[in-house]
Amino acid sequence: MRNRTKITEAGGYLLDRSDKFSVELNENITSGKATLGRHTLLVRKNATGAAASWPLIDSKTQETVGVSTMNGRRLPANQAVIFDKIAIAAVEGDNAGEEGILDYVASKVPAVLRNAEILIMQNGREVISLPVSDVVKTISPASSEDYYHDLEGFNYLVDNQEITMELKFPDGATLAPSAAGKQWYVELKLQGFKTIKKQ
Numbered sequence: 001m002r003n004r005t006k007i008t009e010a011g012g013y014l015l016d017r018s019d020k021f022s023v024e025l026n027e028n029i030t031s032g033k034a035t036l037g038r039h040t041l042l043v044r045k046n047a048t049g050a051a052a053s054w055p056l057i058d059s060k061t062q063e064t065v066g067v068s069t070m071n072g073r074r075l076p077a078n079q080a081v082i083f084d085k086i087a088i089a090a091v092e093g094d095n096a097g098e099e100g101i102l103d104y105v106a107s108k109v110p111a112v113l114r115n116a117e118i119l120i121m122q123n124g125r126e127v128i129s130l131p132v133s134d135v136v137k138t139i140s141p142a143s144s145e146d147y148y149h150d151l152e153g154f155n156y157l158v159d160n161q162e163i164t165m166e167l168k169f170p171d172g173a174t175l176a177p178s179a180a181g182k183q184w185y186v187e188l189k190l191q192g193f194k195t196i197k198k199q
Contacts, residue, residue: 007036007038007193009154010036010082010084010154010192010193011035011036013082013154013156014029014036014080014082014156014193014195015029015030017156018030020156020158021080021158021159022077022078022158022159022160024077024078025077025078025079025080025159025195028078028195028197029195032198033197033198034078034195034196034197034198035195035196035197035198036082036193036194036195036196037193037194037196038192038193039069039081039191039192039193039194040069040189040190040191040192041069041070041081041083041157041188041189041190041191042067042068042069042187042188042189043056043057043061043068043069043070043165043187043188043189044066044067044068044099044100044104044185044186044187044188045057045068045099045185045186046096046097046099046183046184046185047090047113047167047175047184047185047186048175048176048177048182048183048184049174049175049176050167050169050174050175050184050186051169051173051174051175052168052169053119053166053167053168053169054166054167054168054169055164055165055166056165056166056167056186056188057070057072057073057163057164057165058072058073059072059073060072061073064100065100066099066100066101067099067100073162073163073164074159074160074161074162074163075157075158075159075160075161075163076159076160077159077160078159078195078197079159079194079195079196080156080157080158080159080194080195081156081157081190081192081193081194081195082154082155082156082192082193082194082195083151083154083155083156083157083190083191083192083193084150084151084152084153084154084155084191084192085148085149085150085151085189085190085191085192086118086128086130086135086148086149086151086188086189086190086191087106087135087136087147087148087149087187087188087189087191088106088109088113088118088132088135088136088186088187088188088189089104089105089106089108089109089136089147089186089187090104090105090106090108090109090110090113090184090185090186090187091103091104091105091108091184091185091187092108092177092178092182092183092184092185093182093183093184093185094181094182094183095181095183096183098183098185099185102185104185104187106136106137106147107136107137109132109136110175110184112169112170112173112174112175112176113132113167113169113175113184113186114132114133114136115131115132115133115169115170115173116131116132116167116168116169116170116173117129117130117131117132117167117168118130118131118132118135118165118166118167118168118188119164119165119166119167119168120157120163120164120165120166121163121164121166122157122158122161122162122163122164123158123161123162127155127156127157127163128155132167134149135149136149137149148189148191154192157190159195165188167186
């Protein structure tokens with residue numbers, strides 16, 4: 001019952017903000033031609049040596065199973081994302097190119113990443129600005145739901161407009177591996193819903 005209530009709440013939130021989206025998506029939402037489906041926006045990236053303002057997505061980001069649900073810095077036309085939970089985790093690997101095969105654990109986030117901030121912007125609008133320490137769990141969660149930080153309200157990303165997702169590190173701080181050849185990988189998840197056009 002809780003999931004049905006939540007999708008109803010998300011649908012109301014979407015309808016209230018339908019004019020924020022593209023003209024076509026706005027029309028689909030207000031006419032009932034668009035619905036919501038469960039969605040987790042996922043980005044996993046090699047973050048070895050990350051420092052200063054470090055981008056989680058860029059023009060080369062590709063949608064890849066187990067690695068990213070994003071293509072570049074935009075959501076596709078007619079696909080908006082509504083979310084109310086966020087998670088950040090990290091893992092140290094032995095080789096480059098292991099983004100999609102490692103077990104990301106929130107409790108393994110190193111201090112330099114824990115002391116950073118996560119900043120998500122779109123069209124000059126601040127979507128998320130939080131200390132990473134507020135987001136990550138200090139102990140291993142008992143369930144998948146416990147893995148996420150509850151934002152206590154919905155937020156949104158609109159379709160077909162550039163998004164920036166950055167980790168902002170303290171001055172002089174660098175996400176350095178524990179030994180030569182090791183690699184740090186970072187995971188960002190936004191859990192909620194995406195718009196789907198009805199058939």
